Amino acid sequence: MIAYLERFVHENDAESNQDDDVSTISNALELKSTIDAAAAVSASKDFGGIYSVEPLAFLKPSSTEDVARLIRAASSSPNLTVAARGNGHSINGQAMADRGIVLDMRSLATGSIHVGSAYADVSGGALWEEVLKRCLEFGLAPRSWTDYLSLTVGGTLSNGGVSGQAFRYGPQTSNVTELEVVNGKGETLICSESENPDLFFGSLGGLGQFGIITRARILLQPAPDMVRWIRLVYTEFEDFTRDAEFLVTRSENDSFDYVEGFVFSNNDNPLTGRPTVPLHPTQEFDPNLLPRCTGSVLYCLELALHYNNTDHPSTVDTAVTRQLARLGFVERLEFQVDLSYMEFLLRVKRAEEDAKANGMWDAPHPWLNLFVSKSDVAEFDRVVFKNLLKEGVGGPMLIYPLLRSKWDNRTSTVLPDGEIFYLVALLRFSPAYPKGPSVDKLIDQNKDIVNYCFAKGFDFKLYLPHYRTEKEWKRHFGNQWSRFVQRKLNFDPKAILAPGQKIFSRRI
Numbered sequence: 237m238i239a240y241l242e243r244f245v246h247e248n249d250a251e252s253n254q255d256d257d258v259s260t261i262s263n264a265l266e267l268k269s270t271i272d273a274a275a276a277v278s279a280s281k282d283f284g285g286i287y288s289v290e291p292l293a294f295l296k297p298s299s300t301e302d303v304a305r306l307i308r309a310a311s312s313s314p315n316l317t318v319a320a321r322g323n324g325h326s327i328n329g330q331a332m333a334d335r336g337i338v339l340d341m342r343s344l345a346t347g348s349i350h351v352g353s354a355y356a357d358v359s360g361g362a363l364w365e366e367v368l369k370r371c372l373e374f375g376l377a378p379r380s381w382t383d384y385l386s387l388t389v390g391g392t393l394s395n396g397g398v399s400g401q402a403f404r405y406g407p408q409t410s411n412v413t414e415l416e417v418v419n420g421k422g423e424t425l426i427c428s429e430s431e432n433p434d435l436f437f438g439s440l441g442g443l444g445q446f447g448i449i450t451r452a453r454i455l456l457q458p459a460p461d462m463v464r465w466i467r468l469v470y471t472e473f474e475d476f477t478r479d480a481e482f483l484v485t486r487s488e489n490d491s492f493d494y495v496e497g498f499v500f501s502n503n504d505n506p507l508t509g510r511p512t513v514p515l516h517p518t519q520e521f522d523p524n525l526l527p528r529c530t531g532s533v534l535y536c537l538e539l540a541l542h543y544n545n546t547d548h549p550s551t552v553d554t555a556v557t558r559q560l561a562r563l564g565f566v567e568r569l570e571f572q573v574d575l576s577y578m579e580f581l582l583r584v585k586r587a588e589e590d591a592k593a594n595g596m597w598d599a600p601h602p603w604l605n606l607f608v609s610k611s612d613v614a615e616f617d618r619v620v621f622k623n624l625l626k627e628g629v630g631g632p633m634l635i636y637p638l639l640r641s642k643w644d645n646r647t648s649t650v651l652p653d654g655e656i657f658y659l660v661a662l663l664r665f666s667p668a669y670p671k672g673p674s675v676d677k678l679i680d681q682n683k684d685i686v687n688y689c690f691a692k693g694f695d696f697k698l699y700l701p702h703y704r705t706e707k708e709w710k711r712h713f714g715n716q717w718s719r720f721v722q723r724k725l726n727f728d729p730k731a732i733l734a735p736g737q738k739i740f741s742r743r744i
């Protein structure tokens with residue numbers, strides 16, 4: 237039973253087809269019609285804060301069957317679309333539906349995490365933070381994460397889901413063995429590598445185009461008790477990438493369990509400069525340790541090693557010292573801290589609390605995420621980090637290597653061609669205009685960066701892509717475009733699902 241339908245009442249709501257749509261849906265589902273202004277507002281916004289699009293209705297399904305009935309009802313109308321909304325952490329309105337139905341996937345999440353010995357069955361609307369906490373009760377944990385865990389399972393699996401473990405286990409989409417999906421025809425299907433494989437692989441990284449993920453089976457591993465979290469400073473991009481690539485291509489017992497990195501400004505700015513590197517309030521970044529001639533930007537390699545309470549402290553120290561001895565960071569510019577595995581995985585929560593306190597969490601976030609091939613990343617650094625963004629973006633500028641062979645090319649995510657490519661994330665945080673720069677200016681800067689990559693013929697792709705025209709989407713998917721279109725025709729022939737991605741138009 238769907239809990240309620242929030243109808244958006246506009247002054248000019250005389251548009252009769254809107255009324256018809258509402259009554260079609262209400263009748264088909266025997267809904268109670270109520271208005272919930274707070275929920276209405278959240279369905280028309282996302283973390284990006286750039287677009288605001290009002291849906292016709294915001295529904296809270298309480299079962300997979302509710303989702304299926306709703307899609308079948310939308311299918312019987314000539315123009316309704318349906319968007320699953322995970323936790324609304326998209327940047328460019330991807331979970332919105334202009335005068336369509338938005339489904340609150342969080343309402344499917346309650347009590348929905350079942351932990352086995354090798355995998356967990358979780359709702360598509362569960363947050364990764366909820367999955368972590370439940371699995372840790374059994375001493376287990378998923379293998380591949382995102383940096384921030386207030387994202388839903390269905391939301392990240394629709395894109396990829398990457399963090400510092402992805403070099404070893406692949407993205408989150410490589411760590412799922414089965415899905416329950418309601419496709420665009422309102423059919424509920426179980427899919428896996430051997431059962432309905434095209435829907436399974438299509439949905440992974442599928443930008444919500446082929447079905448709504450209502451359940452996922454996530455691979456687990458024994459969870460460590462503790463983590464040694466380490467940051468190392470580099471002045472030269474070549475040294476930084478050499479060490480990062482060295483670590484992500486070692487065997488499992490000969491490297492760290494997590495490898496990431498970021499670029500920061502060589503100044504005292506507390507949000508973008510040297511003070512962002514130390515891991516504990518008692519630690520300080522001493523600029524006197526830097527060589528005399530350093531540039532305007534510096535690089536930080538961020539590592540983590542898992543261990544258990546039963547491991548002797550000296551064993552951990554020895555293992556870390558042995559690993560660090562092989563790396564070429566600036567001598568003594570290293571920071572280390574020990575914390576529980578849960579604290580480590582929830583580390584971004586502290587940054588979220590700070591950003592909420594100073595209003596930056598609710599300001600617009602014109603973020604840009606790219607995958608840039610190893611072959612072009614040094615040139616990208618030279619032009620973008622060392623010049624265009626040398627003052628920073630107000631928040632983290634992540635850069636770390638990933639391995640193409642850890643991604644399954646049957647999924648829908650598109651990647652650069654080379655085996656090693658870098659995740660580049662420009663996570664802009666600035667006060668809302670006029671206190672901070674105008675959003676349009678920042679969006680233009682993003683466009684300049686992307687256009688520069690195209691103009692130079694870089695081997696790169698947008699991650700969490702945002703395009704508006706078919707021509708751009710075709711270019712994005714390249715030789716995978718025809719497969720993507722065929723999957724759409726097979727699983728969502730009327731193009732009802734995820735209209736906010738702006739890839740296909742609703743068909744009758």
Ligand code: FAD
Nearest residue numbers: 322323324325326360382383384388390391397398444449
């Ligand atoms: P939403 O924004 O609600 O939805 C995203 C898209 O997926 C929409 O098209 C929606 O219709 C569709 N969708 C949602 N749920 C489902 C479902 N169950 N079935 C089918 N389609 C669905 N990404 C990383 O890879 N690594 C990171 O470290 C990382 N960190 C982030 C930190 C922050 C603070 C933010 C804001 C984002 C971060 N992201 C990261 C990006 C994030 O993975 C994506 O934006 C993701 O889509 C957000 O999940 P969500 O649950 O909020 O999805």
